[in-house]
Amino acid sequence: MNTGKQQKPVLTGQRFKTRKRDEKEKFEPTVFRDTIVAGLNECGRDLEAVSKFLDVTGSRVDYRRYADTLFDILIAGSMLAPGGSRIDEGDQSKVTSACVFNAEESHAALRLYAQVFNKLIRRYKYLEKAFEEEVKKVPLYWNYIALQ
Numbered sequence: 001m002n003t004g005k006q007q008k009p010v011l012t013g014q015r016f017k018t019r020k021r022d023e024k025e026k027f028e029p030t031v032f033r034d035t036i037v038a039g040l041n042e043c044g045r046d047l048e049a050v051s052k053f054l055d056v057t058g059s060r061v062d063y064r065r066y067a068d069t070l071f072d073i074l075i076a077g078s079m080l081a082p083g084g085s086r087i088d089e090g091d092q093s094k095v096t097s098a099c100v101f102n103a104e105e106s107h108a109a110l111r112l113y114a115q116v117f118n119k120l121i122r123r124y125k126y127l128e129k130a131f132e133e134e135v136k137k138v139p140l141y142w143n144y145i146a147l148q
Contacts, residue, residue, distance in 0.1 A: 029069045047113065067130030075101065076101050078095045080137070100113050
């Protein structure tokens with residue numbers, strides 16, 4: 001039965017692209033933590049290198065999405081669980097010594113860490129609110145440690 005119409009080709013095996021706005025990114029704070037901790041550990045305690053690392057890394061990773069995790073790492077050395085304990089699963093490769101809690105106990109040392117935070121927040125202005133929220137948690141952590 002030839003009706004005179006030619007059949008149209010059928011697309012088989014080809015996936016249709018979804019729109020960028022329809023794609024959902026997975027929330028993976030542990031992957032983010034591993035990336036940041038590895039970079040900070042390479043910097044050691046050189047806070048100028050830490051600042052440069054954070055500045056460069058901000059263009060590759062989503063600081064906005066992982067702001068809480070970022071500040072947990074910069075203040076406590078790793079991610080914090082609710083209640084203030086660290087989530088490092090006993091693995092020292094998931095903890096950094098380039099953090100405020102491991103800083104020398106002097107005003108000068110803390111001022112250097114404050115400069116790191118100031119540079120980071122000036123570069124990524126949206127981190128300011130997340131930083132304020134994170135700083136509110138710090139006394140809770142010290143209370144947790146004191147009760148242990």
